[in-house]
Amino acid sequence: MxxxxxxxxxxxxxxxxxxxxxxxxxxxxxxxxxxxxxxxxxxxxxxxxxxxxxxxxxxxxxxxxxxxxxxxxxxxxxxxxxxxxxxxxxxxxxxxxxxxxxxxxxxxxxxxxxxxxxxxFEGKNYITLDKLVLDIFKKTLKLDDIDIPLTRKEYELLLYFISNKNKVVTKESIVEHLWGSEMDLADSYNFIYSHIKNLRKKLIQAGSPDYIKVVYGMGYKFSIH
Amino acid sequence: MxxxxxxxxxxxxxxxxxxxxxxxxxxxxxxxxxxxxxxxxxxxxxxxxxxxxxxxxxxxxxxxxxxxxxxxxxxxxxxxxxxxxxxxxxxxxxxxxxxxxxxxxxxxxxxxxxxxxxxxFEGKNYITLDKLVLDIFKKTLKLDDIDIPLTRKEYELLLYFISNKNKVVTKESIVEHLWGSEMDLADSYNFIYSHIKNLRKKLIQAGSPDYIKVVYGMGYKFSIH
DNA sequence: CTTCAACTACTAAAACTTTCATTCTTTGGG
DNA sequence: CCCAAAGAATGAAAGTTTTAGTAGTTGAAG
Incomplete structure (x- = not known):
């Protein structure tokens, strides 16, 4: 944010x-x-x-x-x-x-x-997606009432995905929004793969489908409906 | 409060x-x-x-x-x-x-x-959580009928945790509620660690589980179910 | 003067982030 | 249809930040 x-x-x-x-x-x-x-x-x-x-x-x-x-x-x-x-x-x-x-x-x-x-978020302090509930006030993620603890980057990543759901987001834009506009852009964004991986793992382990779809050569799409 | x-x-x-x-x-x-x-x-x-x-x-x-x-x-x-x-x-x-x-x-x-x-507290002057009983009238904490004496800050801290149970509370909000909205916020909040530690120690020493979960980089969660 | 809660400073430990090397997957041209 | 190239995923190690623990100082109350 x-x-x-x-x-x-x-x-x-x-x-x-x-x-x-x-x-x-x-x-x-x-x-x-x-x-x-x-x-x-x-x-x-x-x-x-x-x-x-x-x-x-x-x-x-x-x-x-x-x-x-x-x-x-x-x-x-x-x-x-x-x-x-x-x-x-x-x-x-x-x-x-x-x-x-x-x-x-x-x-x-x-x-x-x-x-x-x-x-x-329409004035609410939580967002519901399928069975997922992300509470931006409590800063917690739940699936079927079971807590899924997230690290800070995972939380921010999920929040960014959710606020752009069903929309392709580039790695560049993820970097801009999670690490800041001034982040050195020359380097590779390999580190994003790690965070994507960790977030996916936690979601899937908790029993959710893999909402994070890859769009080859472009970025990712958090697709839901 | x-x-x-x-x-x-x-x-x-x-x-x-x-x-x-x-x-x-x-x-x-x-x-x-x-x-x-x-x-x-x-x-x-x-x-x-x-x-x-x-x-x-x-x-x-x-x-x-x-x-x-x-x-x-x-x-x-x-x-x-x-x-x-x-x-x-x-x-x-x-x-x-x-x-x-x-x-x-x-x-x-x-x-x-x-x-x-x-x-x-539903009109009662005490709260029961698991085996803990916090009496807000007498300002005492008991576990299995054994007194756990708390200092003022420890008492306030526990009370704040309990009234926000299962919710991540930041160090900033703890400061706001225990030291007031106008407290100088520039410096580090190291002193909170001391109070957290003291409260934890007393609770655990008395035989309670460690309800105070740390949420790395975000704050703490007093989790009870 | 003594005591105790509150706070500070410093070191150890834990958790998270990033990097790196490697493997797997997708894509488009031959 | 196959292969090379680029992109994406994985696992593990290194680096960084945050939290825990220890010890000690301050300051107010009695």
């Missing part, structure tokens, strides 16, 4: 990133208007945390462009000014939430989680 | 918080309608103490929204006016209890405890 933090003050950005990383989000930072726009164009995020006052431009401009691009990212505005104008402007432009600095990190984290639930 | 005190008069709020803190509740305060709603949205409390007359809005509105949100928090209304109307309105809106100012703090504390018993 990739989150983009657009904030020019390094201290604040760093502490946000660190906290969200602990909460199992994959954080990337942009420190000014241009690099933010670049990242937004190039990559896909589930949520963008947006400071209003930035070098080279305003966070509100970014927000407007996001809406013009029809991007699906959720947006949380953060701003030092507690002015009603900003808040109204932000929410009018389609922000999902607004937070006044200084704020508490658990607060921000809770809002990011809320946006993810809303955007991806 | 986190309790939210929504009361605009600082003196009253402070003395409530101080008294409840001595009674082993973890108190947080909100002084107006907006900050109360914000905290309610973001954090989880076991009980909310709600003044009716607030800046920016009424406590009754908060109560209604709580019910709309399907939040499980217990609510105690406190109000200066001893009008039957308020009382009826409060209880009709789903408050658990009603107290007229000025009131005695031990009485408030007792009602908070009653709500916790009702909400979390």
């Amino acid at each position: 990739k989150v983009l933090v657009v904030e020019d003050e390094r201290d604040i950005s760093d502490s946000i990133c660190q906290y969200l990383a602990n909460e199992e989000f994959l954080c990337e930072a942009a420190y000014d208007y241009h690099s933010a726009m670049e990242k937004i164009h190039l990559y896909e995020y589930v949520c963008i945390i947006l400071d209003i006052t930035l070098p080279n431009g305003s966070g509100l401009d970014i927000l407007k462009q996001l809406k013009d691009m029809q991007k699906a990212e959720g947006v949380i505005i953060i701003s030092a000014r507690n002015s009603l104008d900003d808040k109204i402007a932000g929410l009018k432009s389609g922000a999902d939430d607004y937070l006044v600095k200084p704020f508490h990190l658990p607060e921000l984290s809770a809002r990011v989680a809320a946006i993810i639930r809303r955007r991806l | 986190k309790v939210l005190v929504v009361e605009d008069e600082r003196d009253i709020s402070d003395s409530i918080c101080q008294y409840l803190a001595n009674e082993e509740f973890l108190c947080e305060a909100a002084y107006d309608y907006h900050s109360a709603m914000e905290k309610i949205h973001l954090y989880e409390y076991v009980c909310i103490i709600l003044d009716i007359t607030l800046p920016n809005g009424s406590g009754l509105d908060i109560l209604k929204q709580l019910k709309d949100m399907q939040k499980a928090e217990g609510v105690i209304i406190i109000s200066a006016r001893n009008s039957l109307d308020d009382k009826i309105a409060g209880l009709k809106s789903g408050a658990d209890d009603y107290l007229v100012k000025p009131f005695h703090l031990p009485e408030l504390s007792a009602r908070v405890a009653a709500i916790i018993r009702r909400r979390l």
Whole structure:
């Protein structure tokens, strides 16, 4: 679950990133208007945390462009000014939430989680697929009420598959979403095979069918119905 | 056990918080309608103490929204006016209890405890798990009728585990519930290991199985079936 | 001054991730 | 239809991160 933090003050950005990383989000930072726009164009995020006052431009401009691009990212505005104008402007432009600095990190984290639930899982904190139940609140996977313990990468992988079910995902996109946009792309992605293997093994061992279909030369498809 | 005190008069709020803190509740305060709603949205409390007359809005509105949100928090209304109307309105809106100012703090504390018993432990003042019996009134833990003395943090930790049994809880959320939402989060949570260890040791030494399962990279799960 | 819970620092152990070498499978051209 | 080449799967070892354990310091209460 990739989150983009657009904030020019390094201290604040760093502490946000660190906290969200602990909460199992994959954080990337942009420190000014241009690099933010670049990242937004190039990559896909589930949520963008947006400071209003930035070098080279305003966070509100970014927000407007996001809406013009029809991007699906959720947006949380953060701003030092507690002015009603900003808040109204932000929410009018389609922000999902607004937070006044200084704020508490658990607060921000809770809002990011809320946006993810809303955007991806119809506000629920679990997803049911056939006999599988993935609870993103409890962070547990069950099949017929039997727990299937997953490691962090396995969990993230399954979550990514599920949010793209019946759709071919490339190894490149898996890497982008689980390891981050900036991961060195020159190398081979052999390590993915390991995680795919481990996840498959656990699912099959628990008695589920092999939902993870390989599409030769393209990637994988988590196919269900 | 986190309790939210929504009361605009600082003196009253402070003395409530101080008294409840001595009674082993973890108190947080909100002084107006907006900050109360914000905290309610973001954090989880076991009980909310709600003044009716607030800046920016009424406590009754908060109560209604709580019910709309399907939040499980217990609510105690406190109000200066001893009008039957308020009382009826409060209880009709789903408050658990009603107290007229000025009131005695031990009485408030007792009602908070009653709500916790009702909400979390089916009205009983003890919880039985396998052979363990945790008495939240006496604040004692027994296994096969043998006392296991716990320190305050150990007790709070066990209570938090039990009220989240079979669910992965992160170290972050443990910190939030045992040390409060505002605790500085930058540093490592090594100190939790100590408390986990101490609690485990006492439980195992008394002959119980190790209910506290570690979920690598995510947190802990108090698993019982 | 003593005691005990709470916290910190450091080392050991365990679990997870990545790499690597090897084998198996798919595909498309002859 | 067969074969070579590329892609995918497997098993095991190496590397990294996280958690457990030990010991000791701090600080508040009596």
